[in-house]
Amino acid sequence: xxxxxxxxxxxxxxxxxxxxxxxxxxxxxxxxxxxxxxxxxxxxxxxxxxxxxxxxxxxxxxxxxxxxxxxxxxxxxxxxxxxxxxxxxxxxxxxxxxxxxxxxxxxxxxxxxxxxxxxxxxxxxxxxxxxxxxxxxxxxxxxxxxxxxxxxxxxxxxxxxxxxxxxxxxxxxxxxxxxxxxxxxxxxxxxxx
Amino acid sequence: xxxxxxxxxxxxxxxxxxxxxxxxxxxxxxxxxxxxxxxxxxxxxxxxxxxxxxxxxxxxxxxxxxxxxxxxxxxxxxxxxxxxxxxxxxxxxxxxxxxxxxxxxxxxxxxxxxxxxxxxxxxxxxxxxxxxxxxxxxxxxxxxxxxxxxxxxxxxxxxxxxxxxxxxxxxxxxxxxxxxxxxxxxxxxxxxx
Amino acid sequence: xxxxxxxxxxxxxxxxxxxxxxxxxxxxxxxxxxxxxxxxxxxxxxxxxxxxxxxxxxxxxxxxxxxxxxxxxxxxxxxxxxxxxxxxxxxxxxxxxxxxxxxxxxxxxxxxxxxxxxxxxxxxxxxxxxxxxxxxxxxxxxxxxxxxxxxxxxxxxxxxxxxxxxxxxxxxxxxxxxxxxxxxxxxxxxxxx
Numbered sequence: 410x411x412x413x414x415x416x417x418x419x420x421x422x423x424x425x426x427x428x429x430x431x432x433x434x435x436x437x438x439x440x441x442x443x444x445x446x447x448x449x450x451x452x453x454x455x456x457x458x459x460x461x462x463x464x465x466x467x468x469x470x471x472x473x474x475x476x477x478x479x480x481x482x483x484x485x486x487x488x489x490x491x492x493x494x495x496x497x498x499x500x501x502x503x504x505x506x507x508x509x510x511x512x513x514x515x516x517x518x519x520x521x522x523x524x525x526x527x528x529x530x531x532x533x534x535x536x537x538x539x540x541x542x543x544x545x546x547x548x549x550x551x552x553x554x555x556x557x558x559x560x561x562x563x564x565x566x567x568x569x570x571x572x573x574x575x576x577x578x579x580x581x582x583x584x585x586x587x588x589x590x591x592x593x594x595x596x597x598x599x600x601x602x
Numbered sequence: 603x604x605x606x607x608x609x610x611x612x613x614x615x616x617x618x619x620x621x622x623x624x625x626x627x628x629x630x631x632x633x634x635x636x637x638x639x640x641x642x643x644x645x646x647x648x649x650x651x652x653x654x655x656x657x658x659x660x661x662x663x664x665x666x667x668x669x670x671x672x673x674x675x676x677x678x679x680x681x682x683x684x685x686x687x688x689x690x691x692x693x694x695x696x697x698x699x700x701x702x703x704x705x706x707x708x709x710x711x712x713x714x715x716x717x718x719x720x721x722x723x724x725x726x727x728x729x730x731x732x733x734x735x736x737x738x739x740x741x742x743x744x745x746x747x748x749x750x751x752x753x754x755x756x757x758x759x760x761x762x763x764x765x766x767x768x769x770x771x772x773x774x775x776x777x778x779x780x781x782x783x784x785x786x787x788x789x790x791x792x793x794x795x
Numbered sequence: 796x797x798x799x800x801x802x803x804x805x806x807x808x809x810x811x812x813x814x815x816x817x818x819x820x821x822x823x824x825x826x827x828x829x830x831x832x833x834x835x836x837x838x839x840x841x842x843x844x845x846x847x848x849x850x851x852x853x854x855x856x857x858x859x860x861x862x863x864x865x866x867x868x869x870x871x872x873x874x875x876x877x878x879x880x881x882x883x884x885x886x887x888x889x890x891x892x893x894x895x896x897x898x899x900x901x902x903x904x905x906x907x908x909x910x911x912x913x914x915x916x917x918x919x920x921x922x923x924x925x926x927x928x929x930x931x932x933x934x935x936x937x938x939x940x941x942x943x944x945x946x947x948x949x950x951x952x953x954x955x956x957x958x959x960x961x962x963x964x965x966x967x968x969x970x971x972x973x974x975x976x977x978x979x980x981x982x983x984x985x986x987x988x
Contacts, residue, residue: 435750443757444750458656463844465853467658468714472723530858544935549737551744551937557821557830564829628943636950637943651849660851661907665916742930744937 420516421480423509428453428484429502431546433495436488438550448546449485450478456541460517460534464524504599510562511594514539514569515587519577528574535570536563539594561601569594613709614673616702621646621677622695624739626688629681631743641739642678643671649734653710653727657717697792703755704787707732707762708780712770721767728763729756732787754794762787806902807866809895814839814870815888817932819881822874824936834932835871836864842927846903846920850910889988896948897980900925900955901973905963914960921956922949925980947987955980 431452435445454471461469471477488495495502517538521531540556540563547554556562569590576586624645628638647664654662664670681688688695710731714724733749733756740747749755762783769779817838821831840857847855857863874881881888903924907917926942926949933940942948955976962972 438746440746440750441753443753447750447756462655462848463854463858468656468719468723472656472726473720475722478722478726526854527859529861529864530854533858533864548741548934548937549747549750551741551746553824553826553937554935557826557833557935560827560829563833631939633939633943634946636946640943640949655848661849661912661916665849665919666913668915671915671919741934742940742943744934744939 420512421476422505423512424453424477424480425484426502426505426509427513427542428481429488429495430506431481431542432485432488433502434546434550436492442489445489446482446485448549449488450481451549452542452546453477453481453484454542455545456513456538456543457517459541460520460538463534463537464521464526464530466520466524507595507598508591510539510566510598511569511591514566514594515573515590518570518573519587522574522577528578531574532567532570535573536566539566539569561598565594565597565601568597613705614669615698616705617646617670617673618677619695619698619702620706620735621674622681622688623699624674624735625678625681626695627739627743629685635682638682639675639678641742642681643674644742645735645739646670646674646677647735648738649706649731649736650710652734653713653731656727656730657714657719657723659713659717700758700788700791701784703732703759703791704762704784707759707787708766708783711763711766712780715767715770721771724767725760725763728766729759732759732762754791758787758790758794761790806898807862808891809898810839810863810866811870812888812891812895813899813928814867815874815881816892816929817867818871818874819888820932820936822878828875831875832868832871834935835874836867837935838928838932839863839867839870840928841931842899842924842929843903845927846906846924849920849923850907850912850916852906852910890985893951893981893984893988894977896925896952896984897955897977900952900980901959901976904956904959905973908960908963914964917960918953918956921959922952925952925955947984951980951983951987954983 428449432445432449434452435448438444440448454469454477457477458469458471461467461471514535516535518531518535520538521534522528526534543556543562544554547556572590572593573586576590581589621642625638625642627645628641631637633641647662647670650670651662651664654660654664707728709728711724711728713731714727715721719727736749736755737747740749765783765786766779769783774782814835818831818835820838821834824830826834840855840863843863844855844857847853847857900921902921904917904921906924907920908914912920929942929948930940933942958976958979959972962976967975
């Protein structure tokens with residue numbers, strides 16, 4: 410129960426951090442309100458939507474669960490309202506971003522297994538969940554994605570997703586199979602900053 | 603009966619207008635025949651195909667109903683054949699484009715509700731139906747989408763989709779729940795030109 | 796039996812060739828290891844994944860069948876290790892690429908029919924299977940896709956997919972309905988080089 414709550418909190422914190430990274434990038438490209446909101450939402454939810462389409466989870470949770478949209482909108486409005494402040498907050502934003510990477514990779518792999526798919530699908534879609542939104546953001550802003558240029562980002566996601574699958578297959582207790590790979594992915598990413 | 607026919611006519615008129623806008627953009631980027639046909643088709647049908655994949659309407663109507671492809675091809679060939687004339691026709695093209703925006707937003711929201719999805723999914727996918735094709739066109743032509751830069755475009759689509767969902771939930775007669783939001787979206791878009 | 800084996804060999808040869816074309820393009824854009832692997836995999840498997848999502852083949856084979864991923868990874872590592880050599884191998888690479896185009900177009904159309912879809916869906920998705928990966932590669936590398944600029948590429952895929960559908964509808968023996976359109980698409984593409 411408490412675990413589920415903690416999981417939800419971290420999930421939405423990751424959504425918030427990814428949305429801030431999207432909103433910041435959109436603002437730098439001179440987009441106005443709708444553009445910033447749209448890029449924030451796509452950065453935060455695009456990876457999960459792609460995963461849900463590919464595992465047959467229709468409709469995608471990023472569309473049907475209002476908390477994702479609300480979180481992304483709040484993050485975008487916050488970025489617009491407090492832009493100079495957000496620019497100085499790079500450290501906490503990166504902290505959340507690294508947490509989001511870990512959580513999305515683990516949750517994506519977990520959801521693919523839950524829908525009955527094999528280990529390869531789970532590992533690849535865990536990675537897609539974590540990096541897909543950032544890639545969509547960069548495509549829409551017409552630049553070669555940072556995800557494709559900085560290896561450690563995708564490799565940390567890959568490691569987190571792979572560890573999740575191994576843990577669930579070896580029957581680790583759920584708490585360990587969830588939090589160990591999140592911590593592992595987070596550490597890999599955060600230590601490289 | 604008559605209503606259904608009118609709906610089909612406006613639907614294909616929207617497809618035609620979106621395809622012209624795609625073909626015109628592709629021709630400006632010096633693409634040749636296939637490139638122009640492909641961009642015209644993707645601009646006209648890309649949003650609807652994305653919607654259908656996300657609501658579980660397999661195969662997407664844009665692929666399986668030959669009238670969409672045929673309309674897009676005719677619009678593209680017409681644009682190529684009469685290019686100087688089309689360039690002077692900005693007013694009617696924009697008129698059709700604004701009609702297409704309204705119709706696609708309303709029809710997209712309606713189809714999502716028809717497949718049993720909730721209000722949020724319907725509003726978001728109504729908007730995706732209306733603006734998705736234009737965003738795909740701009741990504742393929744490697745430019746930041748005009749949809750992300752001109753707010754009123756997406757907001758008009760959002761307003762049309764939201765009004766559709768409200769109307770259907772409040773039990774408005776189908777004719778009103780269909781035509782009022784189309785007119786509303788069309789007016790918002792057209793008055794901003 | 797033997798036919799199935801031959802089909803698999805050519806399928807993976809096409810995957811290999813498409814992955815080499817993706818890895819070569821990614822390396823030219825100065826991407827490092829993960830970027831090259833990702834672009835190679837997406838070039839080789841992106842078209843098939845899009846097709847599978849649109850025909851309802853969940854999960855997409857490009858994700859769930861490890862042979863595709865392995866082939867793409869080997870092709871990418873080979874490209875990195877032997878880059879100057881690969882650059883001199885343009886002729887065999889193009890040969891494989893043209894084979895891949897034919898095979899993917901035919902296999903894509905065949906799979907769409909197998910899932911019960913109509914002729915238009917099969918022809919369009921045969922083409923998407925063959926050219927979708929290359930278009931995704933070019934979008935990620937932020938350039939207008941060569942597929943949209945060189946007509947013969949997409950038209951050869953279209954011809955191969957259309958011939959497959961005609962052959963299956965007219966009840967040609969499977970060997971003919973498979974190999975004739977592959978040869979036709981391959982010839983169109985290869986003679987234009």
